[in-house]
Amino acid sequence: MRVNASTIPFATALVATLACGTPPDFYVHGAGVIVDTDAPFARRPDFPERLEGVLSVALDYWGGDWRHIQGRTITFSAGPYVACGGSDRAIGCFDGDVRVATSEPVTGSLPCVEETVLIHEIGHAVIGDRTHEDPRWMQFEPVEDALDGRVGYTADGEVACLIYVSVWRHPLHAQ
Ligand SMILES: [Zn+2]
DSSP: OOOOTTHHHHHHHHHHHHHTOSOOSEEETTEEEEEEOOOGGGGSTTHHHHHHHHHHHHHHHHTOOGGGTTTOEEEEESSSOEEETTEEEESEEESSSEEEEOEETTTEEOSSGGGSSHHHHHHHHHHOOTTOOSGGGGOOHHHHHHHTTOEEEETTEEEEOOOOHHHHOOOTTOO
């Protein structure tokens, strides 16, 4: 094949797309969202809107804004674990992009996005702090108040979305 100036950028763009893997299902303020789960909450038509609301609350809590998630990918993964660093037993991960598990080992699919560890991982996107030194890793009550009392979803219908702030917490100074 004759290589000329117009084919090179095309080939480069193609390689970049393949390297990044799955294209996002939708975008929220410049963040690509990948729905890689059958959890009913993530398949709802209103999921993008609900996710935007949760992200807004999380960014407020951490003192961030939409720029902190712009250009990042947020993946909602099937199953109770995501790979993170050297572990394959994490429930969420921030390594420049965000991945969160959407089920729980015993009860199965989480009924709502608010029950995932998204709030925690957005914290890393805003303040970094890999070693969890900031006291806010243990003080999620304002977020709980903002997100309390929402509807969750199972394959059989609506249930309560029950927030346990302990899921978002991380003991200080521990990795
Ligand atoms: Zn963390």
